[in-house]
Amino acid sequence: MSTEPTARSDGAEQAPASAYDGTAPFPQTEPTARRRNQWVQLVVTTAIVLLPLVALALAGWVLWGRVIGPADILIAAALYVFTGLGVTAGFHRGLTHRSFTAAPALRMLLGVAGSMSFQGDVIGWVATHRRHHAFTDCPGDPHSPFRYGTGLRGQLRGLAHAHVGWLFLGDTTPADRYAPDLLADRGMRALSRAFPALCVLTFALPFAAGWAIGGTPHDALTALLWAGLVRVAVLQHVTWSVNSLCHMIGDRPFRTRRHDRATNLWPLALLSFGESWHNLHHADPTCARHGVDRGQIDPTAAVIRLFERLGWATDVRWPEPTRLESRRL
Structure with a gap:
């Protein structure tokens, strides 16, 4: 039986019905997986995952006799908001699901911000997320926590897989199939190629800001630690928690x-900028608002x-009461 996704009425893809019963482990070889340059990808992924976490060990050394300064907090908060919204408004709701049409300059700015989150290049990120929606919690989903079945052991293993383990599998998603619109966009191709430079920039900015505010190399290094490495690590794990938890x-x-x-997982709502209202998002993927109920x-x-309101976004798909009620249990 074919596992090719089909078009939905809301523009998203979905996998057709198959023999999967919702409880069994996924097949080890999935038809949508393409493996290439596995060793290079493994090294890069390891650096992306482990480098920010090194900050947690370094944080203990920095705090030994010194409390984090207000400048470190302000720089970290500003960059967390900037890069976080780049992921949520830019990569996710704008580029992946087309919940709104951004003006060209805003589209690129959000793409830059999302790239600075250290979560992958824009085309790869969008392709992977569209594939996730095409095969949600079924064989073909790149990061379902039910990959190893629904038993206790399988779910514990699946939770680790959905949170971070999937990054190490070398399971690449073909952009020509899942993100042909971005491949056809010269600006997005350039942004994708610029991803390594933007990763450097996401650490260079707090280093420079810390030095400019504090005036010493020590101030620059502590800003790099808190507003660079720790900030990236926190945002990564918040994003991955939406995939897993x-x-x-x-x-x-x-x-x-x-x-x-x-x-829907309310404790993550603020840190994820509303992304953890995930049930509504999967019920109505192109909706620009995920938190639709009171509070x-x-x-x-x-x-x-x-x-x-500023005229920078048009064709916004706001929630429609009739559409929401048709999906409410």
Whole structure:
């Protein structure tokens, strides 16, 4: 039976029904996987994952006799918001799901910000996430926590896989299939090629800002630690928690596709800028607002609303009551 995804009425892809029963481990060889340059990818991924975590060990040394300064906090907060919104408003809601159309300059700015999150180049990120929606929690999903089955041992192993383990498998997603629109965009191709330089920039900026504010190399290094490495590590793990925890823990007030177990997890809402209202997102992927019920804070939607009022974003797909109610359980 074919496993090619088909088009949905909302423009997203979805995998057709198959023999998967929702409980068995996924087949080890998946038809959508392409493996290339595995050793290079393994080295790069290891650096991306481990380098920020080294900051946690260094943090103990820095705090030994010295409390983190206000400048470190301010620089870290500013860059966390900038790069985080680059992922949520730029990579995710804008480029992946086309929840709104950004003006060209805003589109590139959000792409730069998302690239500085240290989570991969823009085309690869979008392709992987579209594949996740095509095969959510079924064989073909690159980071489902149910990859190893629904038993306790399988779920524990799957949780680790969905959070970070999938990055080490060398399972590449073909951009020509999942992101042909970005491959056809000269600006996005240039942004993708610039990813290594933007990774350097995401650490160079806090280093330079710390030196400029504090005036000493020590101030520059502590800013690099807190506003560079620690900030990147926190944002990475918040993003990965949406992949892992938000498919295993939380509420499911909206109906999703068969086997799709996306949940809402409120403790992550602020840190993820509203991305952890994940159940609604999977029920209505192109909606620009994920937190649609009362009390569900969604900072990304607020920023998109601001862009719309400024004339920088058009064709915004805001929630429609009839569409929401048709998906509510």
